[in-house]
Amino acid sequence: MANGQWYPPEWPDRIRALAAGTLTPVVPKRAATVMLLKDTGTGPAVHMLRRRASMAFAGGAYAYPGGGVDPRDDDRRIGWTGPPRAWWAERLGVDGAAAQAIVCAAVRETYEEAGVLLAGPTPDTVVGDTTGDDWEADRAALVARETSFAEFLERRGLVLRSDLLGAWTRWITPEFEPRRYDTWFFVAALPAGQRTRNASTEADRTVWITPGEAAAGYDKGELLMMPPTIATLRQLLPYGTAADALAAAPERDLTPVLAAARLQDGEIVLSWPGHDEFTRHIPTPPTGGALA
DSSP: OOSOBOOOTTHHHHHHHHHHTOOOOOOOEEEEEEEEEEEEBTEEEEEEEEEOTTOTTTTTOEEOSEEEOOGGGGOTTSOEESSOHHHHHHHHTSOHHHHHHHHHHHHHHHHHHHOOOOEESSTTOOOOOOOSHHHHHHHHHHHTTSSOHHHHHHHHTOEEEGGGOEEEEEEEOOTTOSSOEEEEEEEEEOOTTOOOOOOOTTEEEEEEEOHHHHHHHHHTTSSOBOHHHHHHHHHHTTOSSHHHHHHHGGGOOOOOEEOEEEEETTEEEEEETTEEEEEEEEEOOTTOGGGO
């Protein structure tokens, strides 16, 4: 492997099965992930976690805090401030309930996996230190799905700050993957007074790293990443501050990126539209296999 592109060995067989009609694509689950940024002397750094090698999906790969939508994330009782649900629905290309669920999932997962909470007691404030036994008990209850995010915010007297998020891009897991996600990527700045920690049971390491350093590690094959991760890191390179990246978010194209596989000149060509660096050429079996 010349670089750090995550590439499961079972993909060729699954691609052939999909092309042959013997594999039915799994319906992707909606998900959200957050590129949490903080300014440094050399530009913004992004918070990343390394997924445990034992994880069935992308084990050992570096990623951002995130995860699937909880069915209760569209609870209308949730305390909310910032752009209204209708604005987010238009921005994300979904209905109002789904828009709230996706934004809520982004904020909830960032708290669950990084201990950072994009919420405050008023529309123009953010909570400070979120460490301590009482906060940890609440976080653990969220992870265990013993309480909903709406219930957590209501009990704490907090409102979700949707204005602290910027929708950045959207990627859908390829149709030949057994675990599929329709994922919206967001950017956000680390709130003053808060600090990240490795609160995820799915990660064995967390780092603050500049997009340039992370991309260089990937190019050298030292950091394993999925295509959406390295693509978004490269997209962050032009921005000198976290605020610059957030300011650019509203103009970002959210057309979903979905990998495509085709048979060409006796091999499978796997590609991601608009991202040529991830193109893979996979030889077909000597006998022609299912795609002959």
